[in-house]
Amino acid sequence: MNKQPVTGEVPLNQGGASSSSRFIRLPYRLEYDPSKRVNVWWITIASVLLALIVCGIFIAANGMNPFPVYKKLLSGAFGSSFGLTETLVKSIPLLLCGLGVSIAYRISVWNIGAEGQFAAGAIAATAVTIYFPELPIYISIPLMMAFGVAAGAFWGLLTAIPRTYFQVNELITSLMLNYVALLALNYVVFGPWKDPKGFNFPGTPVFTASQSLPVLGDSRLHLGLAFAIIVVVLYAFTIKYTRWGYELRLIGANAEAAKNAGIRISRHIIIVMLISGGLAGLAGMSEVSGVTHRLMYGISPGYGYTAIIVAWLAKLNPVGLVVSSFLFGGLIVGGYSVQTLGLPSSISNMLQGAILFFLIAGDTIGKFRLKRND
Amino acid sequence: MSPTISVEMSQICKQFGKVAANDHVDFSANAGEIHALLGENGAGKSTMMCMLSGVYRPTSGTIRLFGHSVKIRSPKEAAQLGVGMVFQNFRLVQTLTASENIVLGEKSSFWRGAKWMKEKQEEIRGISEKFGLAFPVDRPIWQLSVGEQQRVEIVKTLYRGAGLIILDEPTSVLTPGEADQLFVTLEKLKAEGKTIILTTHKLKEVMAAADRISVMRKGRMIRTVDKSDTSERELAQIMVGKEISPPRAMAKREKGKSLLSVQHLDVYAEHGRKALDRLSLEVHQGEIVGVAGVAGNGQKELAEVLSGLLPWKQGRVVFNGQEMRTASVRHAIESGISHVPENRMKSGLAGSLGIVDNLLFKSYRTKERSWLGFLRIGRNRQWSQELVEQFDVKTPDLDTPVQQLSGGNQQKLLFAREINRQPLLMIAVHPTQGLDIGATEGVHRLLANLRDSGKSVLLISEDLDEVMQLSDRVLVIYNGAIIGEMSREEADRERIGQYMAGLHDGGEEAV
Numbered sequence A: 001m002n003k004q005p006v007t008g009e010v011p012l013n014q015g016g017a018s019s020s021s022r023f024i025r026l027p028y029r030l031e032y033d034p035s036k037r038v039n040v041w042w043i044t045i046a047s048v049l050l051a052l053i054v055c056g057i058f059i060a061a062n063g064m065n066p067f068p069v070y071k072k073l074l075s076g077a078f079g080s081s082f083g084l085t086e087t088l089v090k091s092i093p094l095l096l097c098g099l100g101v102s103i104a105y106r107i108s109v110w111n112i113g114a115e116g117q118f119a120a121g122a123i124a125a126t127a128v129t130i131y132f133p134e135l136p137i138y139i140s141i142p143l144m145m146a147f148g149v150a151a152g153a154f155w156g157l158l159t160a161i162p163r164t165y166f167q168v169n170e171l172i173t174s175l176m177l178n179y180v181a182l183l184a185l186n187y188v189v190f191g192p193w194k195d196p197k198g199f200n201f202p203g204t205p206v207f208t209a210s211q212s213l214p215v216l217g218d219s220r221l222h223l224g225l226a227f228a229i230i231v232v233v234l235y236a237f238t239i240k241y242t243r244w245g246y247e248l249r250l251i252g253a254n255a256e257a258a259k260n261a262g263i264r265i266s267r268h269i270i271i272v273m274l275i276s277g278g279l280a281g282l283a284g285m286s287e288v289s290g291v292t293h294r295l296m297y298g299i300s301p302g303y304g305y306t307a308i309i310v311a312w313l314a315k316l317n318p319v320g321l322v323v324s325s326f327l328f329g330g331l332i333v334g335g336y337s338v339q340t341l342g343l344p345s346s347i348s349n350m351l352q353g354a355i356l357f358f359l360i361a362g363d364t365i366g367k368f369r370l371k372r373n374d
Numbered sequence B: 001m002s003p004t005i006s007v008e009m010s011q012i013c014k015q016f017g018k019v020a021a022n023d024h025v026d027f028s029a030n031a032g033e034i035h036a037l038l039g040e041n042g043a044g045k046s047t048m049m050c051m052l053s054g055v056y057r058p059t060s061g062t063i064r065l066f067g068h069s070v071k072i073r074s075p076k077e078a079a080q081l082g083v084g085m086v087f088q089n090f091r092l093v094q095t096l097t098a099s100e101n102i103v104l105g106e107k108s109s110f111w112r113g114a115k116w117m118k119e120k121q122e123e124i125r126g127i128s129e130k131f132g133l134a135f136p137v138d139r140p141i142w143q144l145s146v147g148e149q150q151r152v153e154i155v156k157t158l159y160r161g162a163g164l165i166i167l168d169e170p171t172s173v174l175t176p177g178e179a180d181q182l183f184v185t186l187e188k189l190k191a192e193g194k195t196i197i198l199t200t201h202k203l204k205e206v207m208a209a210a211d212r213i214s215v216m217r218k219g220r221m222i223r224t225v226d227k228s229d230t231s232e233r234e235l236a237q238i239m240v241g242k243e244i245s246p247p248r249a250m251a252k253r254e255k256g257k258s259l260l261s262v263q264h265l266d267v268y269a270e271h272g273r274k275a276l277d278r279l280s281l282e283v284h285q286g287e288i289v290g291v292a293g294v295a296g297n298g299q300k301e302l303a304e305v306l307s308g309l310l311p312w313k314q315g316r317v318v319f320n321g322q323e324m325r326t327a328s329v330r331h332a333i334e335s336g337i338s339h340v341p342e343n344r345m346k347s348g349l350a351g352s353l354g355i356v357d358n359l360l361f362k363s364y365r366t367k368e369r370s371w372l373g374f375l376r377i378g379r380n381r382q383w384s385q386e387l388v389e390q391f392d393v394k395t396p397d398l399d400t401p402v403q404q405l406s407g408g409n410q411q412k413l414l415f416a417r418e419i420n421r422q423p424l425l426m427i428a429v430h431p432t433q434g435l436d437i438g439a440t441e442g443v444h445r446l447l448a449n450l451r452d453s454g455k456s457v458l459l460i461s462e463d464l465d466e467v468m469q470l471s472d473r474v475l476v477i478y479n480g481a482i483i484g485e486m487s488r489e490e491a492d493r494e495r496i497g498q499y500m501a502g503l504h505d506g507g508e509e510a511v
Helices: A041-061 A066-078 A081-106 A114-131 A137-166 A170-190 A224-241 A243-253 A255-260 A265-292 A303-313 A318-341 A347-365 B045-052 B075-080 B098-103 B113-130 B146-159 B176-191 B203-209 B232-240 B299-306 B329-334 B344-348 B355-360 B377-390 B407-420 B437-452 B464-470 B493-500
Strands: A028-032 A368-372 B005-016 B019-030 B034-038 B060-065 B068-070 B083-086 B164-168 B195-200 B212-217 B220-226 B258-268 B274-284 B288-292 B314-319 B322-324 B337-340 B425-429 B456-460 B473-478 B481-487
Touching: A041 A066, A041 A303, A041 A347, A066 A081, A066 A318, A066 A347, A081 A114, A081 A224, A081 A243, A081 A265, A081 A303, A081 A318, A114 A137, A114 A170, A114 A265, A114 A303, A137 A170, A137 A265, A224 A243, A224 A265, A224 A318, A243 A255, A243 A265, A243 B355, A255 A265, A255 B344, A265 A303, A303 A318, A303 A347, A318 A347, B005 B045, B005 B195, B019 B034, B019 B045, B019 B195, B019 B212, B034 B045, B034 B176, B034 B203, B045 B083, B045 B164, B045 B195, B075 B083, B083 B146, B098 B113, B098 B146, B113 B146, B146 B164, B146 B176, B176 B195, B176 B203, B195 B203, B203 B232, B212 B232, B220 B232, B232 B493, B258 B299, B258 B456, B274 B288, B274 B299, B274 B456, B274 B481, B288 B437, B288 B464, B288 B493, B299 B337, B299 B425, B299 B456, B329 B337, B337 B407, B344 B407, B355 B377, B355 B407, B377 B407, B407 B437, B425 B437, B437 B456, B437 B464, B456 B464, B464 B493, B473 B493, B481 B493
Parallel strands: B019 B220, B034 B195, B034 B212, B083 B164, B164 B195, B288 B456, B288 B473, B337 B425, B425 B456
Antiparallel strands: A028 A368, B005 B019, B005 B060, B060 B068, B212 B220, B258 B274, B258 B314, B314 B322, B473 B481
């Protein structure tokens, strides 16, 4: 028998004491219940609240009162028309990338490469401005979109092909390809495409008006918002009403059963990754053409990664995606405004991480039931 | 010298919902013996052993271990009481080394440093040499062969001081050579006074290795016999039982045209194991052909080949006058083969989706259900509603996730979907597994109606009663080939049982 002393250590799924062991007896135990798969809506809310509380503790540890900080965060993001448009502007790439990863997550393809696909799209769209600088707007914008989508899709394909044919884990490849794309971006902006008149700033020349997406009035809100909204509607419609969407739902719910229904999963993985990458590429295009008007170093503050949290928070639901990308856009904008209080803007990164942490924990704990010990 | 009883389970009952997996079972094993627990799949032997190793708790009944009455609440407690179990699917961490796996769970084993680990490795090596259980102690598990992994599992139980070792279907994953080696090891363990319990359905092994044999059937303990007092033939007899189940009264039918003809089919499953070996069979229109056999003799692969999931190496499959050339699920569905898979929640239904989506499974590509790539939502709902009523599926509404339905209603839903497509051939694998009597009767009625309407059914089941009640013809599968065929009139338990055990009929060579 195991001679190790057992001193009162009680794992949660442990039954409790018997006559022969020296466990402490707990009145309840957690029991895994595989049939309990219903997602409870309040877990999402509770995760956000818990994240706020935990981050509040960190803020307090920094010597600040968390309440005014959160208030500043909120008013910075949603309290003024400037803040609100900025939030919307930030939520465009989040929504597009979030849609991209959502469609992949639907069939359990864990694409975490939206960041790289975003960069690939941004580079390809910029390539149009570099090599065909004189095109009129009605040609250059569609061409930039096509290039952006194609490059993102290609970046997604680089993950999909090893996954389908050689069973290479897509988490690894998509993550690694992020670095490849970001380094390629750095190369072009520090090297061949650097603006000669840019005082050595790592960025391409500023786009002309015919290379920029139209904006709403004199705000910074650009046409990318329309793209995002159209894609959300298409996504919702496709999943619910089309044959292809049905196949995706089936694969997501039970891949084994989907095979029995005659669905070829490998083909779906490739198509879905093309779309997933293409949407992130579109986000990259709309960001350079609509917001920064040039390709530059550090163009994405991690949109592709934040999009993963956006998708998870929304549970891949289209309405949820709109809401959560808006919230996270606000979080980024609010993060900038808390800097005026003397806190680092990475406070919003901390909040994002904490939210994802509690969401995943909630998903796991939700599969257990509390049972009374007999 | 009377043997010491090391484990005694008395009047054990285990209830899973409405189904009784164990019904007042008595079982005991002695120190220094190899005790085989024999029975078909679903006979309740694994459930018994899971209760002994703390995975399940009995609904009622008592367990005495080494002379003390005990309540085993978890595998950890079982280990502390000296019970070790080697599961069919090993519980090993692939990336850790063999010795790390063995000390895993020991308090703070990873903080003890290299010296401690070295000592432990020596200790483990000592145990493994003593019992002839050689494996490289410092290699990660994924580099070991299946046989070596099993040895790691056995040494793990010994290291934890197990006096009682349970092996669940130990030879199902081993090559014949590895199996022989295992039995040598078990003899050595026996000589040390350990109690060994094997669960198995392989008669040959039982006769080769065990001292005593307990046979279970349908959740009950039938008999415990000494090896010296019995024979393979008798064991097969006990295993399949004697009670006569009257065949279902069915209208006599003229033998129809040949619908499915399978000739000399060779199929390889994973790891290059030959699953079907020159298997041939014929199904005619309007008949139920039952395929009986002990689990793992190729039933799963047969069903998968015919439903287009598994490619075959050699042989011909002709269905409805057309030769099938490649494995394609789509093609099988379109040519009228329907498949009720073995495990409905694993491969037949999508648990988190609603009734409509689950009914659409195989027909969503047809014109009635979708148009230009768009699903006909309204029409499909109405159609689903009709099917739910026709097949009497009890559900709160059409959007309820099917995992919330009872097993019987899930199976009704599955049959509703498959029968609605008007298949020419239905392949039903264990269609009543886990269902209560009422639901079983319902499924049997559906199959019989299908046959009476001129369709054919290939009924693959381990439940001999079911096969005998329903089938017009009974085939017996053994080692990937059909070795026995009987008409409804000829089929009796004794003959089927002998074929199932791989024994020949009255000295004749099996086909």
